[in-house]
Amino acid sequence: MTLLRLTEVSKRYEAPDGAEAVPILRNITVEIGSGDSVAIIGPSGSGKSTLLNIIGTLDRPTGGQVLLDGQDLNRLDDLQLAALRNRQIGFIFQAHHLLPQCTVLENVLVPTLANKDATLRNSAVERAKRLLDKVGLGARLTHPPGRLSGGERQRVAVVRAFINQPKLLLADEPTGALDRASAQNLADLLVALNKEEGVMLIVVTHALELARRMGRVFELRDGRLVDSR
Amino acid sequence: MTFWTLIFRSLRFHARAHLGALLGAAVGSAVLIGALVVGDSVRGSLRDMALARLGAVQLALAANDRFFRAALADELAHKGLVEGMVVPLIALPATASAPDDSARANRVQLLGVDDRFWRVSEQPASFNSPAVDEVILNQPLAAQLGAKTGDRVVLRVARPGRLSREAPISPQEDSSVSLRLKVSAVASDAEFGRFSLQSSQLAPFNAFVSLTAIQDALKLPGRANLLLASTDEDPWAAVQANVALRQTWKLADAELELRDLPLVNALELRTSRVFLDPPVADAALKAATNATGILTYFVNELRIGDRAAPYSMVTAMGAPVVPPEMRDDEILINQWLADDLNAKPGDKLVLSYYVIGLSRRLEERTHEFTVRAVVPLSGAAADRSLMPEFPGLEKAESTRDWDPSLPVKLERIRTKDEDYWKKYRGTPKAFLTLAAGQSLWASRFGNLTSVRYGFRPHLFSGALRSVPLLKLSPDGTRAPTAAPLPEATTAAPMAGFLKQAGTELEKKLVSALNPASIGLSFEPVRQQALAAAEQSQDFGGLFLGFSFFLITAALLLMALLFQLGIEQRATEVGTLLALGFTPRQVRRLWLFEGGALALVGGVIGAAGGVGYARALLLGLSTLWRAAVQTSALRYHAEAQTLAIGAVAAVLVAWLTIWLALRKQAQQPARELLAEGAGAEFPVSRFPFPKKRSRSGLVDVRCGIVFHRRRLAVGCRAQRVRHASDRAVTLRRGHKVHPLGHGRSQHSATTQTEPGDGRIARVRQLSYCEHRRLSARRGQRFGTTPLGHRRLRAHRRNNPAGGARLEQQGRTRVFRPGRQGPDPCGVRSVPRARRRRCQLPEFESRAKAEVARSEPGIARRAQSVHVRESSEGLAQRKSVAASR
Known part of the structure; x- marks a missing residue:
């Protein structure tokens, strides 16, 4: 079942002084089903992150349509997009972006604060503990992120992305700042979560090793998405 | 969470x-x-x-120069009309000095007090009320005089005149009383030492003496001029006390006296203050229909031609002496004066008298009258009680004892005058109409010296009857009795009648006269002080x-x-x-x-x-x-x-x-995250002149700028993380603008994202690299301080180029493109072509120039050069070609 459909999505950046706009993405059309895992590779500056941002509603395309679960993202206003991000999309950044002032558990629970549903918020605590336990951080719930290793931080970020049971998980170079072993662990975790939770996973990466473990691999070349497998 | x-x-x-x-x-x-x-x-x-200055005192009645009966305090308190304690005092201004005059205090408040006074203080006093020869000083006064318990001090207090000191006929003799007293205690502020009715932040000088002692010294037995009451804190306490005062007070409290004049069958209201206060006179005249006003004045001279009689009393009145038809310019003289002046009806008589002129100076004035008639020195015209109690005159046995306070030349008094005084005392020698007298002598002290109530003898011939004439006339006007009073009546019934009528009249006067109108009124001093x-x-x-x-x-x-x-x-x-x-x-x-x-x-x-x-x-x-x-x-x-x-x-x-945060969190999340990721280069939002600061310090910039088409006033402070970042205002994600369009600065150069002109990387360049890249972009090379610094660095690193500069004597400011050959071999960009800065043909030419002059730098510049995709470059070339 198609969860995400991009139709003729393009993105241009206006140039200064009225010069012609610079195209980044050109007419990208792709369909990704729920539970799929996708890697997007390409050279720096090829627009991978831009594409990920457009899918993650952090940016809007210049042209084309993005349908998430049949919902046209272009038609949603900023507040609706924020709610959508909160409930349906999970983000994993290259830099973990954990809040340094909060403990591991609290960091995981931060996305639930934007949610007005109190029962969901309450049930999230148990879920957070279970997930943290699953990623091997069950004993470190009260630790601040500062005391974790890079790999552990990234695992906390993964759990945080999962906490609201999103349909879509977006990872922007998740292993970019990790050593080989940690990167391997994280890749295992992502793949496992994708399989067990049935969440769609889109990974932007330079690491071919990680890319190879995804179900589909696309290369972004000259603003076009090319299926490289 | x-x-x-x-x-x-x-x-x-x-x-x-x-x-x-x-x-x-x-x-x-x-x-x-x-x-x-x-x-x-x-x-x-x-x-x-x-x-502190009022203690428990709630109300005060300060009569100042009017002395009422001290017994009034007891009457008010005992009758329960005023709740709490009522204390009589004498309060007068005084001066104090040490006996040897080594220390002195002016503006001392002399307070004659008894035991009751200390009971209205907040705290009980640690000393007894002063005895007759004792004084209690408050701390400031004791300090001023350097006096302590047991010492002697001298207090001088002015004897209060019965008439205001401003009146022209108040005594002039030295009227101060000197008291030499022993200091029995020094009162602290808490012991009521600060007592004062005056609101002042400066502590007063207070000297407390025995009330009876000061009454005796001032010859005012049983009198007081200040009442203090310690009632409950009730906003209506003053009103209630004044109502009580109205029920209790007597004529004596207003220094008034109602006396019988059996000889003229009349009652007379007079005052020891000589002139009846206008409210008193008004009330007295309205109290009965038979009231007549009398104004007797001391004149300097009565003269007809060259004959003159000095210092005489002249009375302005109506019946029975002055007939109603007499004109205001006419005068009646008694037989003695007619004989003295050899006067006859129709003669012109000139009256000389003192009045208070401007600046309270005595002025002698004269007025001419026509003698209407000569009256015999008998009956109503021989009434010596017409003279009020002029201080200095009324008790003088002889004219030599006069102390009229006026500049009197006693040598002018003749033997016959002395004889007249001895025989008739102050019996008036001439009579005017009341209107004429008042027009000459009325002052702010009053325009009457007494009010008389005359009675017709037939009303009480034989047995005593009621007193029908003592009714207030409905319209308040009075109808003076026109008929002259008979010479003599049966004395006994007359006296009885007058006594009864007097009692009734006093009641009427007391109820008709509001004591407040003559200054006898309780004020809520505590309330006022707190409000103040x-x-x-x-x-x-x-x-x-x-x-x-x-x-x-x-x-x-x-x-x-x-x-x-x-x-x-x-x-x-x-x-x-x-x-x-x-x-x-x-x-x-x-x-x-x-x-x-x-x-x-x-x-x-x-x-x-x-x-x-x-x-x-x-x-x-x-x-x-x-x-x-x-x-x-x-x-x-x-x-x-x-x-x-x-x-x-x-x-x-x-x-x-809230105001500061209104505009926050407006940036998109991806920019904020990118900013966090590439935060090596902090940025100033305002394009202000940069102030260099050291690493780690806060760089604060303030100013007024025209920002995004709006005038903005603001400050921005930010921490500078690295010394090398100081003036760098470029950061990742920003678009590069040529100089002159606002943003670009010169201490670093950038690698831009392909095509969109946004900065992907920022790195520091050497001076010449920078020059060349500026030239390639068609930018004018700026002459910022950093530019000069780079130039100096370039000289250090390139001795040849530096030497060339030195040779040409350009040691001060290097302005590329203006001052001869460029040490970096960059041709200056013609102003006209700067706008074409981004055209590829120009870029390629600049590149070629760089490559030719300094291949090493050109290679390095390549590494930071815009790496455009071949497609993007081709597109731009086609755009350039189409232009």
Whole structure:
């Protein structure tokens, strides 16, 4: 079942002084089903992150349509997009972006604060503990992120992305700042979560090793998405 | 996990960063609360002073120069008309000195008191009321005189005249009384030493003497001029006391006397003050239909031609002496004067007399009358009681004993005058109409010397009957009896009648006359003093005004530092936004975070405000003593004031934070996250001239700018992370503009994203690299200080190029393109072509130039050159070609 459909999505950046706009993405059309895992590779500056941002509603395309679960993202206003991000999309950044002032558990629970549903918020605590336990951080719930290793931080970020049971998980170079072993662990975790939770996973990466473990691999070349497998 | 947890965690984690903001909030709150507490303290101190000078006294009746019966106090108290204690006093201005005149105090308040006085003080006195030869001094007076218990002091007090000192005929002799007394005690402020009815922040000089002693010394037995009452604190106490006073007072309390004049079958209301006060005269005339006014005056001379009689009394009156038809320019003279002046009806008689002129000086005036008739010196015309109690005259046995206080030349008095005085005393020698007399002699002291009530003898011939004439006429007018009184009547019934009529008339007069109209009235002095303390200059408002800029500055600093702290947390904001928080939720988080800071700052400030107020009070009592005229300022703070101040401070701080945060969290999450990722290059939002600062310091820039088509006033402070970042205003994601379009600076150059001109990388270039890249972009090379620094560095590293510069004598300011060959071999860009800066043909030419002149630099420049995709470059070339 198609969860995400991009139709003729393009993105241009206006140039200064009225010069012609610079195209980044050109007419990208792709369909990704729920539970799929996708890697997007390409050279720096090829627009991978831009594409990920457009899918993650952090940016809007210049042209084309993005349908998430049949919902046209272009038609949603900023507040609706924020709610959508909160409930349906999970983000994993290259830099973990954990809040340094909060403990591991609290960091995981931060996305639930934007949610007005109190029962969901309450049930999230148990879920957070279970997930943290699953990623091997069950004993470190009260630790601040500062005391974790890079790999552990990234695992906390993964759990945080999962906490609201999103349909879509977006990872922007998740292993970019990790050593080989940690990167391997994280890749295992992502793949496992994708399989067990049935969440769609889109990974932007330079690491071919990680890319190879995804179900589909696309290369972004000259603003076009090319299926490289 | 709740919002509050997050806020609490943020506060704790960023506590250090928030310290500045907290300090700002605390200072703002302290200054605000301090100012309000100063206001409280000034008000409280004034209130304390008011209470110290009044003790338990609620009401006071100060008659000043009028002396009422001291017994009035007992009558008011015993009858229960005034609740609490009523105390009679004599209060007079005096001077005090040491016996050897080594120390002196003017403006001393001499208080004649008895035991009762000390009972209305707040605290019981530790001493007894002064005995007859004793005096109690208050501390300031004792200090001024250097006197202690057992010493002797001399008090001089002016003997109060029965007539105002301003009246022309009050005695002029030295009327002061000197008292040499032993100091029996020194009264502290708490022991009523500060007693005064005058509201003053300066402690008065008080000397307390025995009431009876001062009454005797002043020859005013049983008299007092001040009543104090310690009633309950009732706003109507003064009204009730005045009602009681009206029921209790007697004519004697107004220094009035109603006496029988059996010889002329009349009652007479007169006063020891010579002139009846206008309200008294008015009430007396309205009290009965048969009332007639009399004005007797002391004249200097009565002259017809060259004959003159000195110093005589002249009376202006109506019946029975002066006939109603007599004109105002006519005068009746008695037989003695007619004989003396050899006068006859129709003669012109000139009257000389003193009046009070301008500046209270005595002026002698004259007035001419026509002699209408000569009256015999008998009957009503021989009534010596027509002369009022002129001080200095009324008891003189002989004219030589006169002390009329006027400049009298006693040598002018002839033997016959002396004989007249001995035989007839002050019997008037001439009579005017009342209107004529009043037009000459009326003054602000009054225009009557007595009011008489005459009776017709047939009303009481034989048995005593009722007194029908003693009814108030309905319209208040009076109908003087026209018929002359008979010479003599049966004396006994007349006397009885007058006695009864007098009693009834006194009742009428007392009820008709309001004692308040002659200054006998209780004032709620305590209420007034407290109200005055409350309504005093609002020092709270004053200091709040003075502190306004301080408060504003503290709050601005707080908001600025808080905002700075928030801006350091761009990544956190980006994360929250990416996780689905709305900008509003993020701002709300901060607002509560800031609110918590404001709250804590407000509470700290409340404590600080108390200290600040104490410091100000210390200053006001010492350094700025002149401003408040007292050193007795004590700290007072009402809980209400502290609470209001703290709440106001917190609210204002919160509002300031809200204003500062309004525009926050507006940037998209991806920019904020990118900013966090590439935060090596902090950026100034305002294109201000840069001030270099060292690494780690806060770089603060303020100014007024025209920003995004709006005039903006603002400051921006940011921490500079690396020394090398100092003036760099470029950062990743920013678009590159040529110089002249606002943004681009020169200390670093950039690698841009392909095609979109946004900065992908920033790196420092050498001087020549920079020059060439500027040239390639068609930019004018700036002459910023950094440019010069780079030039110096270039010289160091390239001795040849540097030498060339030296040779050409360009050691000061190097301006590429203007001053000869360029050390970097870059041709200056013609002004006209700068706009074409981004055309590929120009770029390629610039590249070629660089490659030709310095291949090494060209290679390095290549590495930072815009790496465009072949497609992008081809497209741009085609665009250029089409132009």
